[in-house]
Amino acid sequence: MYYRKFLPPPHLLSYIECFYIWETDFLHNPILVESPPSGFCSMVFNYQQSYQVISAKHQSQFISTPQSFITGQATKSYQLQLQGQIGMVGVVFKPSAIASVFGLPMYEFVDERHDLRAVLGKEIETIEAKIQDCVSHTKRIEVLSNYFSFKLLRAELKNTRIDYAANLIGEQNGLVNLSELIDDMFVCRRQFERQFLVKVGVSPKYYARVRKISHLCKVIASKRWNIDDWQELIFQNGYYDQAHFIKEFKSFTGKSPSFYLKNNIELAHFLDS
Structure with missing residues (x-):
């Protein structure tokens, strides 16, 4: 299993807690892990196989995650089922940053993983394609860093x-x-x-x-x-x-x-x- 966090560049520190890369390889038996609520929201981009999750809203069944998705606040512990070759790059945001940068009402995303294409449109397809084409973890982080730098520049935000x-x-x-x-x-x-x-x-x-x-x-x-x-x-x-x-x-x-x-x-x- 490979997992590494990356700090964002200085101009993104007010909005992004960290970037991360997570890769696993469970070709035979699936592994089940759990996580308590963290207090952070995130956006995740799968560049290999996706995984399944049981959250507070879907306690009776595993739900497959989209290729790219946004997660809101988790109110309870949730479980992940990992099988096959898993590879993802994620962005962990400060608690109010997604609402600030993208203008999204975050109460609509609590305990959910929503397809980013449905939420943000075709621009996500471009990001997905760039991530798939990357040959290194550093390049994947660079793609996301550039994307959020552009979004931040357009938003012209001030902390509230x-x-x-x-x-x-x-x-x-x-x-x-x-x-x-x-x-x-x-x-x-x-x-x-x-x-x-x-x-x-x-x-x-x-x-x-x-x-x-x-x-x-x-x-x-x-x-x-x-x-x-x-x-x-x-x-x-x-x-x-x-x-x-x-x-x-x-x-x-x-x-x-x-x-x-x-x-x-x-x-x-x-x-x-």
């Missing part, structure tokens, strides 16, 4: 208060006092929440919960915490007691923390990233 708030919640892994944040920005709470929903896809409160769980699952997958460390983990991630922590964890992953610790097949564990 919603962008600032969403980025802060993401960077702080959800450990933000939302009431104080709204007061500091001198905005109407109802207006703030409405605009946040459009640009991010979920409410500010729910987004903070997602970022906390995302960070927590990454810690568990990477450090393999012992059961004796739960109290420290709970305190570090802003949960006020163990019962609240367990309830919140189950609501996003469907599993108890102890079961997840012993049996998780999280994507981050496979990728070691």
Whole structure:
């Protein structure tokens, strides 16, 4: 398995978290991996075989991903089934960046993977063709970097208060006092929440919960915490007691923390990233 992240050029840092290349080769038995919600949206371009996914909206069956697709916020853990030669290049966006650059209402993309051709039109066919013709990972990243640089130039964007708030919640892994944040920005709470929903896809409160769980699952997958460390983990991630922590964890992953610790097949564990 090959997985590598690439930082965007400086002029894209306000909008793109990272680019990545992911390649796998499971010619015989398929492998099933899972991922908790991350708090980020993305665009993915498959240049080899596509894979299948079960999300919160399609819990009973695997859905094949389009060749190129956009993903909105995930509200629960989801599963990927990988088989054959998988190759993709992806763009992980800052929480409100897709809405800013492309003018898309992100609440329409929650827990979904929509065909990019249907969303953005024929320009995506050109990008797909360029990616297919690339002979190196660097060239694939360059194609996407040039495309988003062009889109950003045409949009002539300026960061808004919603962008600032969403980025802060993401960077702080959800450990933000939302009431104080709204007061500091001198905005109407109802207006703030409405605009946040459009640009991010979920409410500010729910987004903070997602970022906390995302960070927590990454810690568990990477450090393999012992059961004796739960109290420290709970305190570090802003949960006020163990019962609240367990309830919140189950609501996003469907599993108890102890079961997840012993049996998780999280994507981050496979990728070691």
